[in-house]
Amino acid sequence: MNHKTVSLADQVFERLESDILLGKYPRGQYLTELALVEDLGVSRTPIREALRRLEQEHIIEVSTRGILVLGVTSEDLADIYAMRLEVEPMVAARAATAATEEELSELREMLELQRYYVGRHDSDRIKYMDSCFHELLYRASHSTVFFDTLLPLHKKVQKYRKASVENESRADKSLSEHSEILSAIEKRDPAAASAAMRAHVQNAKNHIVK
8 A cells, every 4th residue: 555644734634524524523513723723732724724625525614604514415425326336336347457466465455454353343443444445446446537536435425334334234245245346356357346346336325325
């Protein structure tokens, strides 16, 4: 996996994005820079940079009244899965022809870690390994457009994915689905990889979008 130095502004952005998408700051709540300074223990500068990026992603809205948390609505969720159903099968198919041996090795390692944490019923780690598996798969497509489109969408449903992987049967099924996707990619079979990914995203949608 790629390792890079993460700036303070990036760390603040990741923390605020996660806190909002996991529901710490619910939709409709107003935030202030001062409260965030106190909560996060950093200066206003990285917070302002993080807020600017969050506004660009339509996770918050800055107005004269303050910083309004938008989060992800049920309509957003349905749209996100509609997009993922169309695009992620294409990514899996592309990865089946484009993934390097090093990338395949990283995907296998991530799958083994997911299997380990599923066995331990550690939902936080399962969710994290699930995110890493999908991120690695997006990278393995060698398409910047696919990667830049799908990674933010995957992040936006993290609250719902956490609830999903806390369900042991769904966590087991998701692991099995990831195995099928990786097996098809290893066999360099784009059609099978696409079908396996479509089934995986559809099952995730069925479990989350009621």
